[in-house]
Amino acid sequence: MLLLLHGMPATAAPVDINADQMTRGADGVVIATGHVIIKRPSETLIADEVTYRTKEHIMEARGHVVIRSPQATIHADSAQIQTQSKTGNMQHATITMPSGERLQAENVKRIDDQRFEADHVLYSTCPADEESWRIAASHALLDNENGTLTTTHPRLELWQVPVLYAPWWKQSLRRKSGLLMPSFGSGKRRGTELAVPYYFAPYANWDATLTPHWMSARGVMGEAELRHVSTFGHEKLNAAGIHDTVTGRLRGRLEADVQWQLPADTQFNISADHISDRDYLADYGGNAVVSSRYLQSSATLSQQMQVADTRTNWFLQAQHMQDLLLTSNATTLQILPRLQSSSQWQALPNLIAHFDQQTTRFDRRTGVTGWRMDLHPYVELPWESEGGGISATLSGGVRHTRYWLQQTALTNSRPTRTAEEASLEVRSDFERIGSNRDWRHVISPIFRYDYINAPNQSALPNFDSGFALVSWSNLLSGNRFSGYDRIENTNRVSMVLENRLQTRDNNSDAARDMLTVRAGAAYDISRNTVDAALKKVPIHPLSNLLGEMIWQPATGIALYGSGQYNPFDRYWSTINSYISLTGIGGNSLYAGYSFTDARYSTRTQMIYLNGSIHLKSRWQATANWQYDTLLKLSQQTTLGLQYKHPCWTAGVEAYRINRRSGTTTASNFGFRILLEFKGLGSVGS
Secondary structure, three states, rough: OEEEEEOOOOOOOOOOEEOOEEEEEOOEEEEEEEEOOOOOOOEEEEEEEEEEEEEOEEEEEEEEEEEEEOOOOOEEEEEEEOOOOOOEEEEEEEEEOOOOOOOEEEEEEOOOOOEEEEEEEEEOOOOHHHHOEEEEEEEEEEEEEEEEEEEEEEEEOOOOEEEEEEOEEEEEOOOEEEEEEEEEEEEEOOOOEEOOEEEEEHHHHHHEEEEEEEEEOOOEEEEEEEEEEEEEEEEEEEEEEEEEEEEEEEEEEEEEEEEEEEEOOEEEEEEEEEEEOOOOOHHHHOOOHOOOOOEEEEEEEEEEEEOOOEEEEEEEEEEEEEEEOOOOOOOOOOEEEEEEEEEEEEEEOOOOEEEEEEEEEEEEOOOEEEEEEEEEEEEEEEOOOOOOOOOEEEEEEEEEEEEOOOOOOOOOOOEEEEEEEEEEEEEEEEEEEOOOOOOOEEEEEEEEEEEEEEEOOOOOOOOOEOOOOOOOOOOOOOOOOOOOOOOOOOEEEEEEEEEEEEOOOOOOOOOEEEEEEEEEEEEOOOOOOOOOOOOOOOOOOEOOOEEEEEEEOOOOOEEEEEEEEEEEOOOOEEEEEEEEEEEEHHHHEEEEEEEEEOOOOOOOOOOOOOOEEEEEOEEEEEEEEEOOOOOOOEEEEEEEEEOOOOEEEEEEEEEEEEEEEOOOOOEEEEEEEEEEEEOOOEEEO
């Protein structure tokens, strides 16, 4: 039976009542029984029986009462609701918020559609059938608008056992100022650690975390993180400082991350990281940054433009570098500033004109400083056969570099360099596709010729150039120098042969690479050097032979192997290999090996192992191991065990790092504890 009531003031919305049976008396009282469903704007009431006093705008619901609204879902034995003011009372009620928090109470008073007052309260974020923690209180005020739960005489109960009492407790349901759960750990370098973070959120668009961090072996560190968002970007600032009792001096770190999207496709970014001394990261940084050599801070203004057939990208940048191997950075080069641009003009379908330039001012307290301008105009002539099986690119241009040096002891403070360049790259793809279109085999030979007529540059300053030995990343390149201060004098032929097998289960799936095998080498027609201090004259015209194989027989399985072989001295210069297994549920295993011969570069021989496995439905174990076979020493070892419950997570990780760094110049070992209660915060490193 359906009843639509309009007999109310004009300001009141209609009430839609659906029930098995309904009666309406002369006094305006509606009695509905059996599967009662009452719909009002933004709220639905379900019950076994409802008495609706239309004149007073009061509903009395009994039996399996459910009230649904965007703010909460309420289950109760009985309820009385004033439909206009949205006030009311409920008995033996459970209030469930959209994000999963539950509040149970014997009596609930609804102040309005956002606020509830309750007696004899139980609050938790756990699923009802797996409640491992809860807050029990004599009285509570739930404010959905402000996102807070304020309780009187609360107790924190774990598995219904009281473990903590307070006369008053204010729990944030959303981002709200207040204490977060502390963190705890212990290690050799810092001793026992305890940090108690305070979250400060005065406005919707910015907040901060302030953390006093006590270390028994070092003292008390103050940490602060400030975050702000706006319509054009976000900013994050981090600062940490401590008066180190071991070194007896003030130490600290400053970090910044700013990203702004400005008009006209212009961006402004700041990425900064600065520390007080070179040992700071070893003593206070995480394991991932202990081995870092450089810290870079930069501010960049950039823009991308396109006018007709011309595209231009440019950026203006200032950059500061810290060399963590040096006690003083007086000789470390800083970039103040750098202007770099790249323009591309599609003159014809098979003619592309380019003009790249970089102008940089290098600054430092000790050593050569000054300006460098590099101009690089060149053209490309791409071509592709009608069937697409053969493609070629012919390019040619010139590189001109000019310096304005500010060191009077130099005989030439304004040196220049000009180099002509040309290259040709040809690629052919020979493919065969299976009759069912479930596999594809492609053989691709690649040929490249590079010619660069560069003069001797040993007398030029070197701000940022270094020579890289042959590798897959630079095999098909005419210039293996990094930076702009050196250009290779090249007359070289490079060749690569690539063999690829692709497969797919059915025609609707995307193809995946099952097997990729490639080999390559380079042949120097003329052997010379433009700077013997950076690159020696090659002994042989033929480079090392490069090989690489990637086999992925099934999804989640990958085997990799690569190496360089010296055919003249008959030895393997480098070998790298690994096997990677990834399974359902997050199980993974990685085992790798790397080797470098001393005749090629610094001798290394390392074994890498890391993995993650689910022992049971909620238990997960992790491990990481790095072993130096030359030193017969484990460089780094970590072991972790974690239990994930629907409303809490507990874990422990033990670690040992044998890299001798930091102020103690000793290996480091310790443990970290993770304890997280959903809705209460977390403890961790």
